[in-house]
Amino acid sequence: MNMKSIVALLAVATLLLGWVLYHRDEPIPEHSDAEIQSYQLSNGMKILVIENHRAPVMVSQVWYKVGASYEHDGITGLSHMLEHMMFKGTEEHPAGEFSEIISANGGEENAFTGQDFTAYFQKIANDRLELCLQLEADRMRNIIFDEKEFIKELEVVKEERRLRTEDKPTALTFERFNAVAYTNSPYRRPIVGWMEDLETMTVEDAHKWYETWYAPNNATLVVAGDVLAEDVFRLAKQYFGQLPMSRIPQLKPRHEARQYGTQRVTVELPAKIPYLIMGYKVPVLTPDIVDTEDEQELYALEVLAGVLDGGNSARLSKNLIRGQEIANSASASYGMTARHESLFMLSAIPSEKIAVEVLEFALRDEINAIKTELPDEKELDRVKAQVVAAQVYKQDSIFYQAMEVGMLETIGLPWKVKDDYVEKILAVTAEQVQQVANKYLTDERLTVAVLEPLPIKSNSTDKTGSASLAGEKNVQ
Amino acid sequence: MRILGLLILLFSSVSAFATPDIQTWQTENGAKVLFVPANEIPMLDVRIVFDAGSARDAGVGGLAVLTNGLLSEGAAGRSAQQVAEAFESVGAEIEYDAARDMAVVGVRSLTESRYLSVAIETLGQILTQPDFPQDAYQRELNSMKVAVKARQQSPSAIAGEAFNKAVFGDHPYAAPESGTMESLEKITLDKVRAFYKRYYVASNATVAIVGNVERWQAEEIVKALVSGLPVGEKPAALPAVKALTKASRIVIDYPSEQTHIFVGQPGIKRGDADYFSLYVANHVLGGSGFTSRLVDVIREDKGLAYSVYSYFSPLREAGAFAMGMQTKSDQTGQSLELLDQQLRKFVEEGPEKDELVASISNITGGFPLKIDSNRKLLGYIAMIGFYDLPIDYLDNFIANIRAVDVASINDALRRRIHPDKMVTVVVGKQRDDTL
Numbered sequence: 067m068n069m070k071s072i073v074a075l076l077a078v079a080t081l082l083l084g085w086v087l088y089h090r091d092e093p094i095p096e097h098s099d100a101e102i103q104s105y106q107l108s109n110g111m112k113i114l115v116i117e118n119h120r121a122p123v124m125v126s127q128v129w130y131k132v133g134a135s136y137e138h139d140g141i142t143g144l145s146h147m148l149e150h151m152m153f154k155g156t157e158e159h160p161a162g163e164f165s166e167i168i169s170a171n172g173g174e175e176n177a178f179t180g181q182d183f184t185a186y187f188q189k190i191a192n193d194r195l196e197l198c199l200q201l202e203a204d205r206m207r208n209i210i211f212d213e214k215e216f217i218k219e220l221e222v223v224k225e226e227r228r229l230r231t232e233d234k235p236t237a238l239t240f241e242r243f244n245a246v247a248y249t250n251s252p253y254r255r256p257i258v259g260w261m262e263d264l265e266t267m268t269v270e271d272a273h274k275w276y277e278t279w280y281a282p283n284n285a286t287l288v289v290a291g292d293v294l295a296e297d298v299f300r301l302a303k304q305y306f307g308q309l310p311m312s313r314i315p316q317l318k319p320r321h322e323a324r325q326y327g328t329q330r331v332t333v334e335l336p337a338k339i340p341y342l343i344m345g346y347k348v349p350v351l352t353p354d355i356v357d358t359e360d361e362q363e364l365y366a367l368e369v370l371a372g373v374l375d376g377g378n379s380a381r382l383s384k385n386l387i388r389g390q391e392i393a394n395s396a397s398a399s400y401g402m403t404a405r406h407e408s409l410f411m412l413s414a415i416p417s418e419k420i421a422v423e424v425l426e427f428a429l430r431d432e433i434n435a436i437k438t439e440l441p442d443e444k445e446l447d448r449v450k451a452q453v454v455a456a457q458v459y460k461q462d463s464i465f466y467q468a469m470e471v472g473m474l475e476t477i478g479l480p481w482k483v484k485d486d487y488v489e490k491i492l493a494v495t496a497e498q499v500q501q502v503a504n505k506y507l508t509d510e511r512l513t514v515a516v517l518e519p520l521p522i523k524s525n526s527t528d529k530t531g532s533a534s535l536a537g538e539k540n541v542q
Numbered sequence: 543m544r545i546l547g548l549l550i551l552l553f554s555s556v557s558a559f560a561t562p563d564i565q566t567w568q569t570e571n572g573a574k575v576l577f578v579p580a581n582e583i584p585m586l587d588v589r590i591v592f593d594a595g596s597a598r599d600a601g602v603g604g605l606a607v608l609t610n611g612l613l614s615e616g617a618a619g620r621s622a623q624q625v626a627e628a629f630e631s632v633g634a635e636i637e638y639d640a641a642r643d644m645a646v647v648g649v650r651s652l653t654e655s656r657y658l659s660v661a662i663e664t665l666g667q668i669l670t671q672p673d674f675p676q677d678a679y680q681r682e683l684n685s686m687k688v689a690v691k692a693r694q695q696s697p698s699a700i701a702g703e704a705f706n707k708a709v710f711g712d713h714p715y716a717a718p719e720s721g722t723m724e725s726l727e728k729i730t731l732d733k734v735r736a737f738y739k740r741y742y743v744a745s746n747a748t749v750a751i752v753g754n755v756e757r758w759q760a761e762e763i764v765k766a767l768v769s770g771l772p773v774g775e776k777p778a779a780l781p782a783v784k785a786l787t788k789a790s791r792i793v794i795d796y797p798s799e800q801t802h803i804f805v806g807q808p809g810i811k812r813g814d815a816d817y818f819s820l821y822v823a824n825h826v827l828g829g830s831g832f833t834s835r836l837v838d839v840i841r842e843d844k845g846l847a848y849s850v851y852s853y854f855s856p857l858r859e860a861g862a863f864a865m866g867m868q869t870k871s872d873q874t875g876q877s878l879e880l881l882d883q884q885l886r887k888f889v890e891e892g893p894e895k896d897e898l899v900a901s902i903s904n905i906t907g908g909f910p911l912k913i914d915s916n917r918k919l920l921g922y923i924a925m926i927g928f929y930d931l932p933i934d935y936l937d938n939f940i941a942n943i944r945a946v947d948v949a950s951i952n953d954a955l956r957r958r959i960h961p962d963k964m965v966t967v968v969v970g971k972q973r974d975d976t977l
Binding site: 121153161165166169170172176190191217218220221222223228229232233235336337338376378379380383384387388391415417447448451452455456458459461462463464519522523 | 799843
């Protein structure tokens with residue numbers, strides 16, 4: 067996008083100010099929750115507060131409804147790159163100053179980008195609330211997109227991709243697994259972006275993305291810790307209240323197209339140990355199915371994951387790591403909180419001298435066992451006991467508490483999902499676990515990726531011109 | 543930095559903040575106990591720490607890690623499966639780990655007595671009556687061999703291993719905690735049993751507890767956990783880590799996109815006289831993320847790396863001081879030069895006054911964050927007990943940091959950091975000019 071169209075977009079945003087009149091600063095009554103106090107500013111920004119007075123600290127998180135799944139081919143990694151640009155300064159606080167101010171005030175800060183969200187946070191003493199809100203409000207609308215800074219930061223992000231993905235055989239395998247598992251869902255693209263897309267990304271791309279998605283009516287502030295909700299609301303209104311709204315684009319639905327049969331991908335890389343990933347297409351929690359029968363299936367899928375991998379007593383450890391001793395590690399997981407259809411995941415590393423095919427067969431066997439034989443009540447009870455306990459343990463982390471609420475809100479789910487979670491898990495029966503296994507863990511929903519190690523050789527050549535094995539030289 | 547001064551001024555009132563009340567006692571068989579009551583959440587964390595880390599491997603690398611990992615694989619006649627079922631049926635989370643100095647076993651549990659009693663009983667069994675079954679031994683040993691291979695496909699792990707080897711020489715800290723293919727071949731089940739018998743004893747144990755119980759309950763819990771341990775003996779002191787006498791460079795050819803770099807030397811001990819000066823110094827150099835010099839120069843200014851940092855890893859004896867980063871292979875030479883320049887400049891000139899003010903302000907202002915959860919508190923009191931730090935360590939932490947000034951940093955840096963005698967490790971695609 068060139069500068070002109072940015073100006074045009076700003077003009078649209080200004081025109082939209084009239085729409086502000088539809089909102090008033092008020093609590094959000096439809097979302098009553100024992101733990102959360104909520105408020106909505108007239109510009110549409112939501113403020114959620116979880117008071118927790120254990121220690122004189124707080125966490126402040128600003129969540130934006132944008133992430134990798136909002137992108138399309140050619141601009142992958144843009145949400146994440148924009149997250150990096152958010153530390154590059156405004157007129158009021160030039161590059162680096164945000165971090166310096168938070169640091170000098172004893173805070174820790176960072177940000178994270180997911181498929182469905184981008185969030186910025188500070189962990190800091192509770193009397194620094196105002197400072198955090200002031201700085202976050204400033205960078206919601208006033209980031210400077212300087213080309214030189216952008217080009218430098220793009221190099222940093224490319225290094226991040228090399229570090230996290232390219233040089234990690236298991237991560238690279240997972241990336242390719244996703245690219246094959248999903249046909250048209252945006253989840254098939256990596257959050258950090260394809261290298262070519264990074265190489266061709268421009269400062270205008272980032273600026274346009276910022277103008278499109280970073281607005282109070284597309285953001286949620288979550289504050290948890292030793293604060294008073296009324297103080298948070300007052301200060302939020304003071305700093306975010308005057309920011310203009312934007313017209314937030316409506317995304318196309320992009321529901322994952324039907325899969326016809328098992329999909330396979332082999333990743334051959336210099337590595338030492340093989341790695342197996344299996345994923346079955348499964349539904350996730352969407353607002354329209356909350357409190358319906360369809361919803362209960364998702365809780366059954368979570369319990370199913372627990373039966374397979376809810377600790378060291380669960381089946382994968384019991385039967386594959388111990389028992390048959392064919393897996394060095396094995397895991398199963400499912401998460402219902404996502405915007406798009408997702409995957410029930412299994413992954414494993416074979417024991418020494420065990421072929422990946424053997425391991426895949428054994429994992430399928432475990433799934434078949436659940437399909438044909440009802441899981442034991444005691445197994446289910448253990449899974450449920452762990453869920454109940456985790457609900458208590460989570461109170462030890464205000465960051466996690468804020469994160470849970472921020473994510474639900476940003477994905478578009480009611481907070482009651484969090485409150486009802488334990489009860490709905492406890493209601494899952496062995497029959498339901500078996501039913502969802504039969505319904506969803508089927509071959510036509512399956513994608514399998516295998517990392518097949520190639521010898522690790524250096525790319526450099528010695529004087530005779532042949533590739534030399536990786537080796538150590540001690541040059542003193 | 544202009545606005546910075548103003549903002550610190552505006553927000554300089556540090557709120558009244560109580561450090562936790564740490565209660566201590568010793569069990570009849572000689573274990574040291576540190577307890578912090580925390581009544582807000584109906585849960586309890588307990589961690590038992592032994593001086594039984596890889597530093598005690600005595601040439602059989604991986605022995606400490608294997609012994610620690612086998613505790614929960616069968617105890618008091620119960621199988622690994624039964625042990626796991628016991629914990630998980632009450633929602634308890636077991637933790638175990640062996641690092642350089644410490645071997646750790648612990649549990650997080652709900653405090654409702656029907657849950658807590660099962661968690662504590664089971665933890666006590668794996669602690670005092672491990673069975674070390676032959677099949678579990680063989681399986682875990684095989685699993686450690688797979689872990690060795692996993693490290694061989696990670697350029698950062700390869701670099702880390704080479705770095706420790708060069709920095710620590712013939713000291714026990716030099717060897718990888720999880721062993722090598724060769725050292726794992728030397729392990730036997732008898733050696734595991736002997737290691738357990740020698741080191742998992744009461745006089746070598748520190749018990750840390752944080753949670754929603756009364757003092758008398760904590761005493762009962764500790765008794766249930768460790769009264770079955772023999773008194774035993776504290777192991778002999780580890781040898782001192784020798785200073786490096788000259789610079790060295792290790793270059794390892796590896797076909798990765800990035801080159802992984804470590805530069806460093808032996809650093810400081812826990813309780814070291816220069817601890818606080820060097821803690822603050824490192825914060826300025828590369829320990830504070832975005833506000834550190836290394837990130838400023840290498841990431842923000844030059845865009846050479848995503849992650850660049852420095853750290854001191856204080857241990858019973860001197861752990862490493864290191865600067866680390868990863869960069870696209872053809873930027874290796876430039877990066878090495880910059881790291882060297884930054885370190886030399888820092889050791890020669892020390893921090894600027896305003897850098898020091900900002901760092902001290904971050905560390906002291908951020909202190910409440912360090913102890914804002916049961917989990918973090920547990921880590922601190924376990925460390926205080928294990929390393930025999932003063933019991934008022936947390937109470938005096940802020941004052942000790944505030945006592946650091948430019949002069950004490952400069953003095954400590956010049957005595958302790960030697961840019962001419964650094965180990966440099968480079969792992970990545972090598973071209974002739976980087977060798």
